[in-house]
Amino acid sequence: MNIRNFCIIAHIDHGKSTLADRMLQFTGAVTDREAREQTLDDMDLERERGITIKASAVSVKHVHNGDDFLLNFIDTPGHVDFHYEVSRALLACEGAILVVDASQGVEAQTVANAYMAIEADLEIIPVINKIDLPSARPEEIALEMEQTLGIPADDCIFTSAKTGQGIGELLAAICDRLPGPKGKTEAKTQALIFDSEYDDYRGVITYFRMMNGKLQVGDRIRMMGTGRVFPIVDIGKFTPKMTSYKQPIEAGEVGYMVANIKTLDDVNIGDTITRDTDPAPEPLPGYREPQQMVFCDFYPSGDTKFDELRDAIDRLHLNDASFTYQPTSSEALGFGFRCGFLGMLHMDIIQERLEREGNVGIVQTAPTVTYEVVKTGAASQNSERVMQITNPSDLPDPSQIAEVREPIVDIEIITPNDCIGDLMRLCETRRGQYVSQTYLSDSRQILKYELPLAEIIFDFYDKLKSITRGYGTMDYNIKGFRKDSLVKMDILINGTPVDALSVIVHKDKADLRGRSLLKRLKEEIDRHMFEIPLQAAIGGKIIARESIKAMRKNVTAKCYGGDVSRKRKLLEKQKKGKERMKRIGTVDIPQEAFMAVLDPGDS
Numbered sequence: 001m002n003i004r005n006f007c008i009i010a011h012i013d014h015g016k017s018t019l020a021d022r023m024l025q026f027t028g029a030v031t032d033r034e035a036r037e038q039t040l041d042d043m044d045l046e047r048e049r050g051i052t053i054k055a056s057a058v059s060v061k062h063v064h065n066g067d068d069f070l071l072n073f074i075d076t077p078g079h080v081d082f083h084y085e086v087s088r089a090l091l092a093c094e095g096a097i098l099v100v101d102a103s104q105g106v107e108a109q110t111v112a113n114a115y116m117a118i119e120a121d122l123e124i125i126p127v128i129n130k131i132d133l134p135s136a137r138p139e140e141i142a143l144e145m146e147q148t149l150g151i152p153a154d155d156c157i158f159t160s161a162k163t164g165q166g167i168g169e170l171l172a173a174i175c176d177r178l179p180g181p182k183g184k185t186e187a188k189t190q191a192l193i194f195d196s197e198y199d200d201y202r203g204v205i206t207y208f209r210m211m212n213g214k215l216q217v218g219d220r221i222r223m224m225g226t227g228r229v230f231p232i233v234d235i236g237k238f239t240p241k242m243t244s245y246k247q248p249i250e251a252g253e254v255g256y257m258v259a260n261i262k263t264l265d266d267v268n269i270g271d272t273i274t275r276d277t278d279p280a281p282e283p284l285p286g287y288r289e290p291q292q293m294v295f296c297d298f299y300p301s302g303d304t305k306f307d308e309l310r311d312a313i314d315r316l317h318l319n320d321a322s323f324t325y326q327p328t329s330s331e332a333l334g335f336g337f338r339c340g341f342l343g344m345l346h347m348d349i350i351q352e353r354l355e356r357e358g359n360v361g362i363v364q365t366a367p368t369v370t371y372e373v374v375k376t377g378a379a380s381q382n383s384e385r386v387m388q389i390t391n392p393s394d395l396p397d398p399s400q401i402a403e404v405r406e407p408i409v410d411i412e413i414i415t416p417n418d419c420i421g422d423l424m425r426l427c428e429t430r431r432g433q434y435v436s437q438t439y440l441s442d443s444r445q446i447l448k449y450e451l452p453l454a455e456i457i458f459d460f461y462d463k464l465k466s467i468t469r470g471y472g473t474m475d476y477n478i479k480g481f482r483k484d485s486l487v488k489m490d491i492l493i494n495g496t497p498v499d500a501l502s503v504i505v506h507k508d509k510a511d512l513r514g515r516s517l518l519k520r521l522k523e524e525i526d527r528h529m530f531e532i533p534l535q536a537a538i539g540g541k542i543i544a545r546e547s548i549k550a551m552r553k554n555v556t557a558k559c560y561g562g563d564v565s566r567k568r569k570l571l572e573k574q575k576k577g578k579e580r581m582k583r584i585g586t587v588d589i590p591q592e593a594f595m596a597v598l599d600p601g602d603s
């Protein structure tokens with residue numbers, strides 16, 4: 001049988017998942033009713049947020065010009081945090097379908113994804129989707145693809161994943177234009193792991209692409225990276241539901257296997273699976289390891305105990321091995337976990353899943369990036385002298401610091417022409433360095449800057465969206481670390497330094513940040529029975545101060561004692577707010593206050 005392995009890549013919301021579902025429906029793999037329920041996005045949170053979080057693989061049969069084809073497709077997430085999932089998926093394919101919304105046109109992730117596919121040497125089929133929309137401009141967008149990505153406009157296929165228009169043509173193009181897999185079933189076994197998930201009953205389910213050789217139930221496999229050996233207890237394909245196969249899965253095919261693997265840590269994405277008895281001489285070229293770039297602490301709050309939080313995190317980690325965690329403690333907040341994420345969206349998703357699925361209350365500290373600190377006396381700056389810091393309170397005493405380096409990103413923004421001035425101003429206030437500005441079409445431009453990652457992790461994306469009235473999009477890549485004048489700013493509440501509120505800031509912006517931070521804290525912390533002084537300090541020197549005045553009456557006094565239900569409501573509200581509070585000394589500090597340190601103070 002002819003095989004075609006391909007992935008679908010696109011900017012977020014351009015219709016990948018819907019298109020994939022429509023193709024399943026067209027090939028008869030799912031019923032019309034099932035198709036309505038977005039088969040590929042099966043996580044609750046995915047459906048609610050309408051985004052794809054984990055990549056999924058599906059195999060369907062299709063007959064084209066009288067020939068049988070097996071189409072294996074891999075649905076990929078489009079958001080910038082999940083880049084590495086996309087890059088893994090690409091290496092398991094020979095072709096990529098690049099989907100672009102017919103009314104939105106080329107966006108930042110369209111460009112980023114297209115380059116990834118070109119780098120992976122994939123054959124690209126450009127698809128202009130949503131042509132049913134009244135605002136669709138398919139021909140214009142096809143030209144845009146040609147201008148920005150060098151993909152011939154004539155190659156574009158026009159589809160509507162909503163009405164099903166063009167789907168047949170797309171399937172034909174997949175069969176005609178994409179190359180078949182090259183591997184040999186007779187060769188020594190090499191299977192590429194491109195994803196894995198944890199199942200409560202079956203343990204780890206490994207998703208693989210068989211590059212060479214074959215595997216079946218009963219075979220003993222060896223992970224070439226770790227050398228660990230496991231017996232295959234179940235192997236099969238996605239049709240689109242997981243279906244067991246008795247016969248071997250052969251070179252060129254995509255499938256899953258269950259092999260008595262107890263933890264996701266034993267399955268390294270990008271590793272090569274081979275046979276234990278007749279191993280391949282070398283592994284396939286691997287994937288890039290996921291790199292955690294954003295870090296924050298989670299502490300239990302409300303009724304949640306530390307052990308409950310640990311159980312919830314352990315459980316979630318079985319399901320998503322791309323975040324890291326280790327126990328930590330803070331003078332102010334007690335025992336908790338320091339966690340590392342691929343990006344801000346990833347962090348939000350993990351926090352939400354912990355609260356929702358793990359049923360725990362969490363106080364989260366402000367996210368920070370990784371800093372490299374070179375200690376004094378490190379004349380040659382060899383690596384022993386460079387420490388990685390993900391928590392501002394770990395920064396050594398200034399006298400021991402030779403330099404501090406921070407991660408820098410290359411950022412690419414696609415924006416309507418009229419917003420360019422405001423966007424440049426935004427980048428400049430965030431310590432950005434201008435790189436270039438090029439026209440994408442008559443009305444839109446691509447703006448490139450170098451920016452410190454720390455300056456974009458909080459509200460940069462929201463600002464960009466509001467400046468561009470929702471039309472702007474961005475993508476970024478970590479470029480490396482760069483030295484700058486960075487210092488630690490401590491925050492004192494009621495005279496006590498609160499370690500969880502410390503931030504690393506640029507020297508020139510420290511005064512401004514200090515003042516705006518204290519102002520935010522003043523808004524977030526309720527009045528107490530006594531006056532609370534707030535101070536910002538750098539190396540013992542106070543650079544800003546504020547105070548929260550003492551409360552005169554209790555909260556219910558203004559209800560004149562008359563309306564009982566109103567009084568109860570007010571007290572309940574107060575109680576609810578307390579659930580996400582932390583008491584430091586004699587002061588109650590709400591969750592919002594811990595996030596206040598993020599405010600860059602430029603608005």
Ligand SMILES: Nc1nc2c(ncn2[C@@H]2O[C@H](COP(=O)(O)OP(=O)(O)OP(=O)(O)O)[C@@H](O)[C@H]2O)c(=O)[nH]1
Binds near residue numbers: 012019052078131
């Ligand atoms: N009118 C119209 N709407 C479409 C079409 N294709 C998708 N949509 C809608 O566009 C929205 C986004 O579609 P998805 O398939 O979730 O997009 P996606 O690219 O998979 O998004 P992520 O998985 O989050 O990256 C949904 O509301 C779809 O119903 C189309 O051809 N026409």
